[in-house]
Amino acid sequence: MTESETSIKALIIEDEEPARKLVRHFLESHPIIEIAGECADGFCGAKLIRELSPDLLFLDIQMPRLTGFELLEVIDDRPEIIFTTAYDEFAIQAFEINAVDYLLKPFSRERFDAAVVKAVKKIAARGHSGEGKRINPDSRMEGSMPLNRIVIRKGTAISFIAVRDIEYIEAEDDYVMIWYPGGKALKQQTMKYYEENLPAEDFVRIHRSCIVAIDLIERIEPYGKETYRVLLRGGKRLPVSRSGYKALKDKISF
């Protein structure tokens, strides 16, 4: 180890004590990694990440309050991630967000060591080329749990919007604005993601920049020449594109 190598700050975010213990134990042979903290649920994890800005996370996926993936949606500077989970169905999603590795429980020491070596290399390289860009997954795995809540953050407060409460979603540059009865929330995510993952029987994409809850549509009215717009309960009007009109027609067959 050379003088220039500073230690790497890592967090273990995992709801089972025996599993955390195993990670701690395996990390004993990697003195370059300093365990800055541990958490048993996603909320606590998000808070610790904000406070300690670690370089590396050992992250479980299924956890109380906030899943591993939801946690990544509410933090600003994303550390490098090594997933540790018993679920094999999230591997593609993990790959899409550039995770260092995906350890399937139970894992061997050799497998763990290889993941740590990769992470150390990646963090060293990142130090030269600036911050890693955050990418949210565009697609979700077939067979993973259906999207039924969306995690949002206002300042440091984390909360959820139930998918059934969403009124409509509008595109705003690289973000989307989600409107719901209590207000609106900005998310860094693509329209395509929501078009593909919201329940198809409840939502329809009426425009390149708009997805709306079918139940909320009061009526569809002509708007200029051969174009339409929808009137939502509550009085909001949204534009409908030609392909959006076709999608609407297919879903509610008027």
Place this chain on the structure above:
Amino acid sequence: MIHPITDNRSRFTAWWLIWLTIGAVQSLLLHFLCDCTFSTAVTDGLSSALLLSLIAIAVWYPVTLLVPRNSGIIKAVSNHILIAAIALTLWILGVKLAVDLINGPSMVYDEFWNRWLLLRLGAGLFIYVVIVLSYHLMVSFDNITKKNIREASLEKTLRETELMALRSQINPHFLFNSLNSISSLTIDDPALAREMIIKLSDFMRYALSRKEQRFVPLLKELENMRLYLEIEKVRFGNRLVCREECEHGTHALLIPNMILQPLYENAVKHGVYESTEKVEVLVFCYLKEAVLTIKIENNFDPGMISRRGTGTGLENVRERLRLAYSGMASLQTSSEQGRFTVTLIIPALSSQDN
């Protein structure tokens, strides 16, 4: 069903060769034994063979389509007689007409015709019956083959359903997470690791052997669920608290095995997996008027929008209950003030009843 003769090229060829032979033999017999002129004998023999073969091909359709199955023997037989009468009349008239048209009316032939008419009819009827019987044989053979195929596919579906039921019983993630805990225990508590392995093995053995015994005493099922909860306790420590209160006399009652597993798993999943607080799983069993009630309760965080709950676990239990008790059992769920309750109500069966 396709036609056995016209829809098969080699059979179709053989068919015509056979009828040509019959026609030729008849012509020769008529010429040499009955003193018919050569042209009369050939016209008679060939037209009779040609007509009968056409009728035989055509009669396939009424045999397979018109004669209704399962409509009673009398109706079937009378249908057959009617069809046979029509077919043979057509045949006789056709042959006579053909010979008269081709060779011109002849007193000699008329006399010969009248003398052999009965024999001719008898021969025709015999051939007709042979053909119809072979058709029937083919149809029933075909039906049996179809039935076998259907039965095989049904059995396959049944086995797949059973396999799926088994798969949905034990969550593989439970197994892998437990193995991970064991891996962790080996660091400084090998004795506990060994104990965990034994518990997990006992649990898996019970879960996987369920095919042999459909019904087991409640006590056995409860013991196995204790194993399940003890394994989960190693993972979640004192966050999981369990209590079991079963009335005296309920332990020996029979229930379908592994029926409680999805309910316990549900309680642990919605309680412990989703919460950071202490979660209690309470089980009550009591017997009242030959009805066994099993209640499983857990507390959960009502403020959370659950990510789980496709409901397939409970649906599976309902389906199994329906199969096992044909509608005499029920499964109810209720959820209020952060407490989820599953109530299983089944007829009380003891081993003597079975």
